[in-house]
Amino acid sequence: MTELFIDISELAIKKYGESLCGDQIKTARTEDKTIIVLSDGLGSGVKASILATLTTEIIIRMLKADVGLADVVETVIGTLPVCKSRKIAYSTFAVMEIQHADYSYKIVNFDSPPAMLFHQGRLMHPERRTTRIRERDIFVSEGRLEEGDFACLLSDGILHAGLGVKMNFGWGWDNVAKHVEQRLAKQPRCAWEVTHNVLAETFSLYAGQPGDDASIVGLLARQQNRLTILTGPPLERASESAIVDRFLRSAGRRVVCGGTTGNIVASHLGTEVEVEIRTMTSDVPPVGQLAGIDLLTEGIITMSKTLELLQECDFDPGELPSERNAAVLLAQEILMADSIHFIVGQSINEFYQNPEFSKHISIRKNLIRELVFLLNQRGREVTVEYC
Amino acid sequence: MKTKVQVQICVGTACHIMGAADLITIEDLVAEPLRDRVEVKGISCLGLCRDETHGKPPFVIIDGETLSGATLDRVLHRIERQAEKLSDGGVSDAGS
Numbered sequence: 001m002t003e004l005f006i007d008i009s010e011l012a013i014k015k016y017g018e019s020l021c022g023d024q025i026k027t028a029r030t031e032d033k034t035i036i037v038l039s040d041g042l043g044s045g046v047k048a049s050i051l052a053t054l055t056t057e058i059i060i061r062m063l064k065a066d067v068g069l070a071d072v073v074e075t076v077i078g079t080l081p082v083c084k085s086r087k088i089a090y091s092t093f094a095v096m097e098i099q100h101a102d103y104s105y106k107i108v109n110f111d112s113p114p115a116m117l118f119h120q121g122r123l124m125h126p127e128r129r130t131t132r133i134r135e136r137d138i139f140v141s142e143g144r145l146e147e148g149d150f151a152c153l154l155s156d157g158i159l160h161a162g163l164g165v166k167m168n169f170g171w172g173w174d175n176v177a178k179h180v181e182q183r184l185a186k187q188p189r190c191a192w193e194v195t196h197n198v199l200a201e202t203f204s205l206y207a208g209q210p211g212d213d214a215s216i217v218g219l220l221a222r223q224q225n226r227l228t229i230l231t232g233p234p235l236e237r238a239s240e241s242a243i244v245d246r247f248l249r250s251a252g253r254r255v256v257c258g259g260t261t262g263n264i265v266a267s268h269l270g271t272e273v274e275v276e277i278r279t280m281t282s283d284v285p286p287v288g289q290l291a292g293i294d295l296l297t298e299g300i301i302t303m304s305k306t307l308e309l310l311q312e313c314d315f316d317p318g319e320l321p322s323e324r325n326a327a328v329l330l331a332q333e334i335l336m337a338d339s340i341h342f343i344v345g346q347s348i349n350e351f352y353q354n355p356e357f358s359k360h361i362s363i364r365k366n367l368i369r370e371l372v373f374l375l376n377q378r379g380r381e382v383t384v385e386y387c
Numbered sequence: 388m389k390t391k392v393q394v395q396i397c398v399g400t401a402c403h404i405m406g407a408a409d410l411i412t413i414e415d416l417v418a419e420p421l422r423d424r425v426e427v428k429g430i431s432c433l434g435l436c437r438d439e440t441h442g443k444p445p446f447v448i449i450d451g452e453t454l455s456g457a458t459l460d461r462v463l464h465r466i467e468r469q470a471e472k473l474s475d476g477g478v479s480d481a482g483s
Contacts, residue, residue, distance in 0.1 A: 259399040259432025266431070275398055275429030280411055285403040286429050298432075300400055351401050351436040351444070 002147055004103055005224040005338055006034045009191035011199045012215035015044040015157075016206070022048025023155045023215035026056040028064055032100055035063045038153040038217050039093040040112060042083060048213070051091040055080065059095055069097060070133065073108060077134045094153040096219070103145040103221065110138055113159055116177050117143070118150040121184040123177045145221040150184055150194060157214030158198065162205030171205055189336050191220040196318050226252025227337035231299055232345030232364050233260050234387040243387055244268040247343055248292060255333055258299035261345060262288055265296075284325045295333055297326035303367050306330040307374065315378050339381035344368050346386055391426045392469040394462065395448040399432030402445035406458070410447060413462055421470050 006029075014021035022041040027034070039055040041048030055076060062072040073095075081090045092111035098104070107115045109128075117124045126141040145151070154176070163170035171179075176198065183197045195218040202214045228250040234243050244265050247254065256262050266273050273288045273296065280286035284305050288296035297303075305327035313319035317335045320328055334340065344364065368384060375382045396402070396410050414427045430448065435441040435455070442455025449465045 260434060262431050263434070273431035275431060277396070277398070277411060277427065277429035280398060280403075280408055280429065282408045285398050285400070285408070288431055298398065298400055298403065301403055349401070349437055 001102070002223075004145065004147055004221045006098060006100075006145075007191045007220045007222055007225075007338070008034070008036060008217065009195040009220075010036075010038075010215070010217040011192075011195045012155075012213065013157075013199060013203055013210055015211065015213050016209035018045045018213070020046055020049040021213050021215070022052055023157065023213040024049070024052035024056045025153075025215055025217045026060045027217070028060050030064055033063075034098045034100070035060060036096040036153060036217050036219065037063075037093060038112070038155060038215060039091050040155040040157075040213065040215075041091045044213055048091075051080070055091045055093050059093065063095070063097060069095065069106060069108060070131070073110065073138055074133050077110065077136055096151060096153060098145060098219075105143055105145055105151070107141045107151070107153075108138060109140075110136065113154055113156055113173060114139065115141070115151060115153050116173075116180060117141075118180065118184055119146065120148060121150075121181060123181060147221055147223065149221045150180070150191070150218060152180065152195070152198075152216055152218040154198075154216045155212075155214060157210065157212035158202050158216060160212055161202040161210075161214065163211065165207050165211075166205050171202070188220065189225060190222075191218040192317060194218050194220070200318075224252075224338045225336055226250070226339050226341070227255065227333055228252065228341045228343065229255045229257060230261055230265070230343045230345075231257040231303070231368070233258070233264060233347040234345040235347050236387075239387060240264055241268060243343060243345075250341065252339075253294040253333060253337070254292070255295040255297070255330065256288075256290070256293055257297050257303055257330065258345075259285075259288075260349070261299065262290060262296045265293065266290055279325050281323075281325055284327045287324075287326045287329060295326075295329055297330055300364060300367060302326045302330060303371065306334065307367065307371055310334065310371075310374060334375070334380075337380065340375060340383075342368055342372070342382070342384040344384060344386050390473065391424050392421075392466050392473065393448075393450055394425060394427045394466065395430040396427065396457075397431075397433045397435070397444070397446040397448075398429040399434070399436070399444075401436040402432075405444040407445040410445065410457060410459060410462060413459060413466070416459060416463060417466060421467065424470055424473065425466055 010025040022044045026037045037056045037059045039052040041052035094112040095108045128139045128141045131138045160170040183194050230247045276287045285298035290296045309331045435446045436444045445457045447454045447457040
């Protein structure tokens with residue numbers, strides 16, 4: 001069985017004018033399983049937010065403690081208060097649990113929009129059975145994830161987008177599913193590309209003033225996105241060829257950060273670097289082109305700028321500047337990667353020691369250390385080798 | 388016959404910090420009659436900053452000749468000189 005990476009992206013927007021989102025999403029990964037919970041508190045604002053938080057917390061904690069899903073649902077439904085006038089629970093929820101051993105999944109919906117499941121880019125209609133727990137109907141569907149499958153749990157704020165603004169009846173479940181199919185046809189590299197697209201459309205249908213909290217959590221079963229970054233010439237010239245050769249054979253995407261490093265790789269390939277001079281700004285040196293390399297940038301200035309951008313965008317690719325420059329492209333490569341391997345050459349350019357110059361740049365090793373620290377904090381698998 | 392003055396700006400770290408990014412505007416600063424006869428490109432780090440004998444960054448290569456400590460004025464001047472040579476038919480493609 002192919003080993004799959006369970007890529008999860010969760011996004012939410014709050015009702016216009018509210019300070020808190022009444023939808024809550026929580027995910028957890030244990031050794032054996034991945035758990036996703038989305039809860040929508042009745043109404044909006046603080047009360048909705050507290051109820052949704054309570055619901056997601058109870059479910060996640062119990063599932064992490066290996067309590068059976070049926071028992072968890074029973075506990076939550078028994079705990080949730082019920083609105084006296086409308087006779088509905090104060091929060092709804094959807095849960096998805098995936099077993100890592102065989103990627104089998106179980107989805108449970110309680111008063112929430114049915115989860116969507118896509119196989120080979122097409123909407124699937126897995127059999128849903130109804131179970132009654134504490135006199136409430138619970139919908140359960142089960143199956144097994146395969147590579148490329150996409151699943152999403154969503155709140156009704158997405159289905160109602162556009163209601164009375166751009167549409168008579170709101171966006172609707174079927175139309176949202178079609179929208180996701182269209183996005184999946186573009187072969188997304190990560191779940192975020194889909195969730196961000198759906199939520200951006202939601203926001204637009206609400207004309208920028210959402211009439212309800214709207215949230216989505218998407219899951220893409222895929223191969224792990226690997227990235228190898230080669231930066232800096234190796235200390236030993238004799239080892240250059242072997243290092244470049246290994247870099248060029250690395251799995252996943254390949255990025256070179258460094259002018260001299262780029263030249264070493266180009267010479268190994270028997271070619272030359274093409275510079276896209278128009279991508280140069282006063283802050284960021286230009287992007288280079290080299291066959292077989294996904295991105296070629298200058299080294300220290302670009303990586304410093306990328307570090308700044310990653311901090312500023314808070315790891316949300318949607319918050320990166322829209323201009324196409326080397327630092328933005330490097331940040332995009334990093335944000336799309338699940339595991340990153342740095343090959344750091346330690347050869348030092350003597351000119352960088354020049355006092356009139358050295359104040360402008362960090363030492364490569366320190367810069368890599370800062371980047372690695374940040375990436376580890378954000379759950380990326382990072383490895384570094386010095387040469 | 389070669390018809391354009393080739394300007395290559397080194398875009399390595401040292402050159403960038405020492406002002407290479409400003410030099411990209413050179414095409415716009417060239418006087419109108421010469422503008423179509425200048426081609427500006429970026430070139431990956433030339434590595435010249437590693438050896439003091441080459442002078443200081445930023446480095447620009449104009450029709451094969453290296454200019455160190457390049458400023459807009461100095462590059463403009465050199466472009467005009469090369470363009471004159473081209474007009475006189477003194478520069479050919481051979482060997483360039």
